[in-house]
Amino acid sequence: MSSPCSFRELCRKESFTGPTSGILPGYVQANLLIVPRSVASDFEDLCLRNPVACPLLTKTAGSAHVVENHAKFISDSFFDIRRDFPKYNIYLGGKLYQQKSNCMDEWSDDHVGFLIGCSFSFEDALVRAGLVPANVTQGRNVSMFVTTKFLDSAGIFHKCPYVVSMRPYKPSEVDKVRSVTRAFKRTHGEPIDWGFDGAERLGIEDLQKPDYGDPVEMTDDEIPVFWACGVTPQLAITTVGPLIEGFVVGHAPGHMLVLDSTQMF
Template sequence: MSNPESFRELCRKEIHTGPTSGVLPGYIQANLLILPKCVAESFEDLCTRNPVACPILSKTEGGPQFLRNHASLIKQGTFDIRTDFPRYNVYSRGKLVQQKNNCVNEWSSDHVGFLIGCSFTFEHALEKAGLVPKNVLYNKNVSMFRTTKFLDSAGIFHQCPYVVSMRPYKLTEVEIVREITRKFKKTHGEPLDWGYDGAKRLGIEDLQKPDYGDPIDIGEQEIPMFWACGVTPQLAVTTVGDRIEGSVIGHTPGHMLILDATDVDWC
């Protein structure tokens, strides 16, 4: 693959079905949540109230191949929200019921799709600074954890926990990592917390047992650093459970949409 358009085609043809960390570095990656229209406004309000955890990049407008303000993100005619992620999670009444390589059968005219900023976007900037994230270095999915930190409530969404992604760095690297990622405000920005005390504050009990993704080794001279994560909206869906009627679709954690816009365009 040489560009995002050709990579999306690989996903559409179900040739690439794995995680996207480290794929086409320098391009923006996006998380997904597709909801029935009856709860889409509540979800958009949730994102507005929690822009660090749930930064909206765009939403569908007029069908699964059209995005609001799409021109700055993706070329018209080269995108379909139902097929261009490598893998999808399908929820019913708040329960994960299936993982698929497309959601064509689940999508209806009653759905609205949201693209949410992803921390994979800033990994290229860390690489350029010589601070390659271990998940990229070892070709693993990033570690993601459910926390005891809650989003500000909106509409039907109440008592919804944050999900965070974790990348280990040396204590001497913390400030430069914060400085680099701080610029990426539309893709979660700088870390929420760091260190083993930070893990305790977030309610994370075992750093080698992530709720999503792969375990990432933390070296003796390293500490964990935690960023808000775009899996948070899917956890919000499971939290409110059967208050949502109809199918809800998200990306499988770590399996993102790659857009045509670059990190330089959007940081």
């Protein structure tokens, strides 16, 4: 695993099927969503209208190779979105149908693949800035919440809620936490809200009962800080799933594509 290219080759051979957290630290990782062409334009609109929750990096054009937009962030070398992620979630009718290490059977010329920014890189930056997230210290997955804040609707995508990740910090740390993550414009950027009043604005009732991930302990002098979360687009797919004909494919949570770039600005 000396390079992203050789790591993707391991995934392509199905020699590696695990999560990518901690793999080749510093390299950008990307989320995946493959949808039937009939809903691709609606999904792209959803991303463009909601760039903080659904930061679109690039999309395929007719073949399995990523060719359009933002090419500078993407590999020069060959990669294949059907095989280069370690694990895939296959959806049918908005329901998780299967987990597989490739989606060769589900992909067709009538699908479009989207790569979406992933927050792994900004968490690394927080650690380097001495603002180690509590979930890292406590060895837990980050807490994620489905909120009452809805994406701005786009085509079939209606009533799709924001999912947020939460990391507790002291109020005095919030300015620095915001500055550090602000730079990651293609991977959710700075927090969308914070504080207990922020939790209320987002309709989060119990910070110890996350909808995804693990509960994270907070001390009395900490407040919650909320970032838009990459689970949002996959939840949008399941929300409108019955309206979608054919397979939808996402990366299995935590099992991302490792790109050749070390920055995302």
